[in-house]
Amino acid sequence: METLIALTIGLLTATGIYRLLGGTKIDVVIGIILLSQAANLTILASGGLKHGAPALLKDGVTPDSATLADPLPQALVLTAIVIGFAILAFMISLVTRSSEP
Amino acid sequence: MAEHSILIALFAPLVGAIAALPFRMRPQLAATIAIAAAAVALGASLSLIKFTATGEVLAIHVGGWSAPFGIVLVADAFSALMLVVCQLVVLAALIFGTFSLPARYHRRHLFPLILTLSLGTNGAFLTGDLFNLYVWFEVLLLSSFALMAMLRGAESRNAAWRYVVINLVSSILFLTAAGLIYGKTGTLNFAELHLRFAAAESSFLIDSSAALLFGAFGIKAALIPLAFWLPSAYPKLPPALSALFAGILTKVGLYAFYRFFGMVLTEGNSFPHREILFWVALVTMLGGVLGAVAQGDMRRILSFHIISQVGYMALALAIFTPLSLAAGIFYLAHHIIVKANLFLATGLVEKHAGSSDLAKVHGVLHSAPAIAILFAVPALSLAGLPPLSGFFAKFALLRAALTGGEWLAATMIVLVGLLTIFSMLKIWRNIFWGTPTALAETPPRPRAPLLATSSVLALLTIAIGIGCSPVLSLATQAAQGLLEPTAYLKAVLPDYAP
Numbered sequence: 050m051e052t053l054i055a056l057t058i059g060l061l062t063a064t065g066i067y068r069l070l071g072g073t074k075i076d077v078v079i080g081i082i083l084l085s086q087a088a089n090l091t092i093l094a095s096g097g098l099k100h101g102a103p104a105l106l107k108d109g110v111t112p113d114s115a116t117l118a119d120p121l122p123q124a125l126v127l128t129a130i131v132i133g134f135a136i137l138a139f140m141i142s143l144v145t146r147s148s149e150p
Numbered sequence: 151m152a153e154h155s156i157l158i159a160l161f162a163p164l165v166g167a168i169a170a171l172p173f174r175m176r177p178q179l180a181a182t183i184a185i186a187a188a189a190v191a192l193g194a195s196l197s198l199i200k201f202t203a204t205g206e207v208l209a210i211h212v213g214g215w216s217a218p219f220g221i222v223l224v225a226d227a228f229s230a231l232m233l234v235v236c237q238l239v240v241l242a243a244l245i246f247g248t249f250s251l252p253a254r255y256h257r258r259h260l261f262p263l264i265l266t267l268s269l270g271t272n273g274a275f276l277t278g279d280l281f282n283l284y285v286w287f288e289v290l291l292l293s294s295f296a297l298m299a300m301l302r303g304a305e306s307r308n309a310a311w312r313y314v315v316i317n318l319v320s321s322i323l324f325l326t327a328a329g330l331i332y333g334k335t336g337t338l339n340f341a342e343l344h345l346r347f348a349a350a351e352s353s354f355l356i357d358s359s360a361a362l363l364f365g366a367f368g369i370k371a372a373l374i375p376l377a378f379w380l381p382s383a384y385p386k387l388p389p390a391l392s393a394l395f396a397g398i399l400t401k402v403g404l405y406a407f408y409r410f411f412g413m414v415l416t417e418g419n420s421f422p423h424r425e426i427l428f429w430v431a432l433v434t435m436l437g438g439v440l441g442a443v444a445q446g447d448m449r450r451i452l453s454f455h456i457i458s459q460v461g462y463m464a465l466a467l468a469i470f471t472p473l474s475l476a477a478g479i480f481y482l483a484h485h486i487i488v489k490a491n492l493f494l495a496t497g498l499v500e501k502h503a504g505s506s507d508l509a510k511v512h513g514v515l516h517s518a519p520a521i522a523i524l525f526a527v528p529a530l531s532l533a534g535l536p537p538l539s540g541f542f543a544k545f546a547l548l549r550a551a552l553t554g555g556e557w558l559a560a561t562m563i564v565l566v567g568l569l570t571i572f573s574m575l576k577i578w579r580n581i582f583w584g585t586p587t588a589l590a591e592t593p594p595r596p597r598a599p600l601l602a603t604s605s606v607l608a609l610l611t612i613a614i615g616i617g618c619s620p621v622l623s624l625a626t627q628a629a630q631g632l633l634e635p636t637a638y639l640k641a642v643l644p645d646y647a648p
Contacts, residue, residue: 069319074311081318088325095333122332125281129325132288136318139295143314146299147307 096122177256222278228628247390320369327362370403389497397490435461474550475629513586
């Protein structure tokens with residue numbers, strides 16, 4: 050699982066940089082999208098990847114790091130996605146405005 | 151009680167921005183609200199200085215969650231000093247913008263955007279953890295993007311586009327670094343990170359993230375070779391906004407450099423940031439000033455000088471002695487005021503003569519001596535002539551370099567200082583001396599509030615120069631807080647025992 054995520058991050062970064070250097074403004078927008086997705090995946094993977102482990106505590110069960118996912122990276126990545134979305138909307142509006150006089 | 155000042159410094163700009171939002175068609179009302187909010191934030195920042203000047207550190211654990219698990223807002227002498235100086239520039243830019251910018255800026259929410267920008271800077275100075283620093287950076291960047299997007303013309307829009315893209319790349323580097331640091335250390339809190347890094351046995355924990363952060367902050371602070379977005383973007387802005395950007399934005403990047411590489415990362419960690427920063431700083435100092443020599447317009451010359459001066463402050467961090475850090479922090483405080491005022495003076499020249507092109511405008515000294523004086527004070531201070539604030543900043547840095555045995559650095563400090571004088575003299579000789587160019591029939595008299603704003607900043611420059619010792623002792627206290635962050639750790643971590 051870690052290997053797959055690491056390869057995906059690498060692929061996203063490589064493609065993102067390639068598109069970022071592409072020349073047209075749409076290329077740059079796509080490059081930024083791909084790069085920020087790579088950053089988001091990095092944060093998500095930084096908490097450790099566990100299958101079927103929710104970040105929830107149950108009454109009467111002692112918390113165990115083996116069956117419990119770290120909730121913080123999930124919160125961080127959510128924040129990063131929201132900020133990335135706002136920036137994406139702003140960039141696209143800049144691109145459309147640049148064709149106006 | 152003192153903790154409330156932290157919250158006021160954050161909430162005043164936010165509340166002001168929301169309150170001013172509905173009044174885009176009534177610029178006078180919006181301006182009044184915005185100026186009042188900025189003044190309240192300035193008052194809160196001044197009271198923070200009073201509390202932190204003795205070395206005390208104030209911390210708020212937001213929501214009652216104790217650090218390192220919750221979010222903390224921390225004010226030490228360094229953040230309080232930066233807050234005051236930046237808030238002064240915000241206030242100056244608001245007043246200058248009210249009386250100088252055309253109505254289309256007001257219609258597009260000029261005042262709320264300036265306030266959210268100041269919210270972002272205040273948050274960046276007060277936050278106690280890395281991820282929140284990222285979020286505050288985004289707050290101030292998005293506001294600055296929206297201000298940049300007000301520019302007209304294809305060339306300005308291309309410059310704004312480059313500014314947006316390079317800053318987004320920097321944000322992505324920052325975000326990746328934060329993710330990696332969390333993965334490796336399990337915390338993002340500055341105080342906790344400092345302890346983890348100090349206890350780290352291998353540099354594995356630090357290297358990759360420190361390198362990414364170096365790149366991210368380097369772009370924001372405009373260090374060569376990451377600085378070329380700046381001279382293409384800043385000269386396009388109207389003077390009120392370029393004063394705001396030039397005064398504050400690159401300095402927030404430098405603040406992050408000082409906070410992370412000066413305090414969080416400790417001496418023993420292996421990432422060679424000081425060696426890299428030393429050479430990068432020297433190249434930035436020289437490259438910036440040489441770039442300025444080749445320019446023929448006041449705005450462009452001054453933009454290149456931002457880069458050159460950023461090099462000085464980075465050099466102070468690279469030398470990394472108590473004296474050099476104090477000199478660097480003093481330099482930051484002095485430079486923010488001086489640089490903003492130079493752009494305001496450029497705005498006054500443009501209002502008076504219609505342009506700031508060195509080939510077109512001459513003899514302003516004869517037609518408007520007040521403007522000439524308002525330019526001369528910050529220009530001489532930038533070049534480092536006594537008794538102005540810049541002299542003491544350069545002098546302290548030079549002394550730190552000499553006592554540290556850094557002969558190359560000392561030589562460069564003097565050489566770049568001389569080139570800066572040359573560059574300021576070039577502006578003076580062309581714009582202010584010579585036969586006055588034919589102005590419009592009745593040259594528009596600069597309005598009193600514009601002159602007053604610039605005069606207040608000029609007086610501050612003189613005051614910091616003549617009575618430099620309180621500011622210098624505050625800077626020394628701030629540097630001490632970075633080098634030995636015991637008070638910081640105690641304030642943030644409830645169960646910390648040295």
